[in-house]
Amino acid sequence: MQGGAGETRLSTKLYYGFGAVAFGVKQNGFAFFLLMYYNQVLGLPEKWVGLAIMVALMFDAVSDPIVGSLSDRFHSRWGRRHPFMYLSILPIGISYFYLWNPPAGLTPEQLFLHLIVLAVVVRLFITFFEIPNTSLISELTDDYDDRTAMMGFRYFFGWWGGLSMSLLAYGLLLRPTIDYPVGVLNPDGYRTLGLVAACAIVVSILVSSLGTHRNIPHLKQPPPKRPFGVMPALREMKETLSNRSFMILFVSGIFSAMAAGLSAGLNIYFVTYFWELTSIQIFFVVMTGFLSAVLALVFAPRLSARIGKKPAAVTVIFSAILFGPVPIVLRLLDVLPPNGSPPLLLALMVFQTFEVALVISSSILVSAMVADVVEESELSTGRRSEGVFFAGLSLVGKAVAGIGVMLSTVILSVIGFPQDAQPGAVDPQIMRNLAILFVPVLSSLYLISAVLVSAFRISKASHEEHLQKLAGDSARVASGPP
Numbered sequence: 001m002q003g004g005a006g007e008t009r010l011s012t013k014l015y016y017g018f019g020a021v022a023f024g025v026k027q028n029g030f031a032f033f034l035l036m037y038y039n040q041v042l043g044l045p046e047k048w049v050g051l052a053i054m055v056a057l058m059f060d061a062v063s064d065p066i067v068g069s070l071s072d073r074f075h076s077r078w079g080r081r082h083p084f085m086y087l088s089i090l091p092i093g094i095s096y097f098y099l100w101n102p103p104a105g106l107t108p109e110q111l112f113l114h115l116i117v118l119a120v121v122v123r124l125f126i127t128f129f130e131i132p133n134t135s136l137i138s139e140l141t142d143d144y145d146d147r148t149a150m151m152g153f154r155y156f157f158g159w160w161g162g163l164s165m166s167l168l169a170y171g172l173l174l175r176p177t178i179d180y181p182v183g184v185l186n187p188d189g190y191r192t193l194g195l196v197a198a199c200a201i202v203v204s205i206l207v208s209s210l211g212t213h214r215n216i217p218h219l220k221q222p223p224p225k226r227p228f229g230v231m232p233a234l235r236e237m238k239e240t241l242s243n244r245s246f247m248i249l250f251v252s253g254i255f256s257a258m259a260a261g262l263s264a265g266l267n268i269y270f271v272t273y274f275w276e277l278t279s280i281q282i283f284f285v286v287m288t289g290f291l292s293a294v295l296a297l298v299f300a301p302r303l304s305a306r307i308g309k310k311p312a313a314v315t316v317i318f319s320a321i322l323f324g325p326v327p328i329v330l331r332l333l334d335v336l337p338p339n340g341s342p343p344l345l346l347a348l349m350v351f352q353t354f355e356v357a358l359v360i361s362s363s364i365l366v367s368a369m370v371a372d373v374v375e376e377s378e379l380s381t382g383r384r385s386e387g388v389f390f391a392g393l394s395l396v397g398k399a400v401a402g403i404g405v406m407l408s409t410v411i412l413s414v415i416g417f418p419q420d421a422q423p424g425a426v427d428p429q430i431m432r433n434l435a436i437l438f439v440p441v442l443s444s445l446y447l448i449s450a451v452l453v454s455a456f457r458i459s460k461a462s463h464e465e466h467l468q469k470l471a472g473d474s475a476r477v478a479s480g481p482p
Contacts, residue, residue: 012140015211017153019085019133021161021204025197026096026126028162030119031264033169035405037100037190038115040420048112050409056119057403060395063124064131068391069237071132072384073223079216080387081132085209088128093202095121100194129205131394134367135386136212138374139219142467144460148304148368152297155364159293159356161200163286169193171283182422183279184272220384240385241392245458246373249366252452253396256317256362259445261404266411266438274331274431275348276339276423284345288353295353296360304365309372310456313365317450320358324446325439327351332435367393372458375466411437 034053038044067084074080099118102111137150173189180186241247271277271285303312327348330336337343370393371386378384415433418426 012212012215013150013153015208016133016136016140016150017157018211019129019204019208020154020158022092022201022208023126023130024158024161024163025165025200025204026092026122027158028165029096029100029193029197031261031405032166032268033190033193035265035409036184036268037187038111041185041187041190042102042111044108044111044115046409046412048108049115050406052112052115052119054403054406055116056123059120060123060127063127064391064395065237065241065388067127068131068135068385068387068389068394070387071135072387075222075225078213079219080222081136081219082209082213082216084128084132085205088125089202089205089209092122092125092129092205093198095125096201097194097198100197101191126201127391127394129209131387131391133205133208133212134390134394136215136219137368138371138384138386140212140215142375144309144372144463145301145305147371148309148364149301151364151368151371152301154367155360156293156297159289159296159360161204163289163293165193165197165200166286166289167283168196170279170286174279176279182272184268223383237388239381240377240383240388243373243377243380245376245456246370246389246392248452248456249370249373250392250396252449253366253393255445255452256366256449257396258404258407259442259449260359262407262411262438262442262445263404265405265408266434269408269412269417269434270328270438272423273421273426274328274435275344277345277348281345285348285352288349289356292353292356293360295357296364299357300361300364303361304368308459309365309369310453310459313362313369313456314450314454316358316361316365317446317453320355320362321443321446321450323351323358324355325443328435328439332432366453369456369458372463375463375470376458379466379469407441411441 030053035046035049038049038052039046071080071084074083076083078086095118099115099122102114106114134154137147137154141147141150169189170183173192174183174186175189176183177186183189241250271282277285300312300316303315306312307315327336336347370389373389374384374386377389411434415430415437417430417434
């Protein structure tokens with residue numbers, strides 16, 4: 001298919017989307033298991049784990065925009081994006097495995113250093129794949145609605161990849177044993193999870209890279225080669241990222257990513273200590289995410305085609321704000337059935353299905369909106385900067401979600417959550433305080449995000465106008481001077 005020539009083939013959408021499995025698996029581990037593993041299992045204080053994650057994020061703040069800018073201007077016989085994608089395969093697989101398999105006998109200080117180094121390496125090389133791979137969307141199609149559909153496949157595979165790791169963890173690996181009666185505290189399960197996840201990441205990157213390789217001749221060409229200068233490159237990045245439409249999404253993404261990171265960081269504490277679910281019950285709750293991803297894959301593109309991306313995004317974010325905290329509020333009001341009962345498990349599964357579907361839908365729509373910023377920016381700067389834009393989006397998703405995880409450690413510290421806690425043995429007032437702090441903070445973050453998205457200005461009509469202007473500019477350049 002010619003890059004930017006309308007709707008893409010289904011096979012291309014599948015190969016493009018399948019690449020998100022790598023990020024989904026990595027993000028699932030960092031968001032849901034890393035804090036619990038290094039804190040409750042390996043014994044690092046939660047503040048140390050949060051600090052290690054923040055140090056890794058400082059490197060992301062530098063590497064993400066650099067990789068995005070380099071992939072925008074890179075010249076090779078394999079195009080702009082694919083060399084970076086292929087380069088990431090082995091380093092990300094090896095580093096992710098060792099993140100979950102630290103050498104035995106490390107002192108707390110050595111374990112802290114191990115966590116920092118491996119977290120930095122994992123994040124760096126996931127950037128080498130994720131940013132160039134995501135950026136392909138603006139080159140594979142310029143169709144307003146087709147971009148939403150393509151991004152739908154990306155989030156579908158990303159969520160299925162991450163959820164598969166969760167199901168594997170809760171259903172098979174993090175099992176209770178004689179030595180570890182609480183399954184989520186079983187260190188052997190985390191080590192095996194690291195191996196399986198590393199293999200899944202490698203397969204995802206390889207399949208997506210090879211599957212989209214055939215499109216290279218039809219993708220956008222890089223700008224002419226010129227000597228690289230740090231200051232000119234920084235000026236170009238500043239000019240690109242100052243685009244008003246992108247800045248709206250960027251700042252909105254800061255708050256939504258903080259909310260997502262907060263929710264992910266505390267999720268395992270809620271299911272283990274607040275709801276007191278067993279490993280098999282957690283398995284069933286997590287399993288609902290597969291249905292959520294399917295619902296979002298169908299719902300987000302259809303809602304976008306009917307009312308436009310911005311109104312659709314605002315609608316689903318506000319719906320998530322109203323719907324998401326309901327189970328916790330009902331528990332605080334003592335309305336829900338008691339912990340351990342089948343009716344409670346069923347209620348949690350239903351609420352989880354629709355809440356996660358709304359969250360995925362909002363992510364699909366906002367990411368597709370970023371793709372539409374590319375042509376608006378090209379009109380004003382004369383450059384296509386897909387890599388820089390998606391680097392900014394990626395940086396928000398990774399860095400600020402990490403701040404959300406850090407915020408979760410602060411909340412745990414404020415309420416005095418105990419070390420080596422056992423389900424059912426935590427002071428009920430501590431769990432009540434956790435819920436009372438969590439709900440308003442999470443809702444406020446999502447509310448700010450929704451208000452900001454409402455200021456986005458690119459519609460389907462204005463996007464098509466941008467394409468027409470760019471086509472006219474190309475035709476004038478091709479015809480030469482009069």
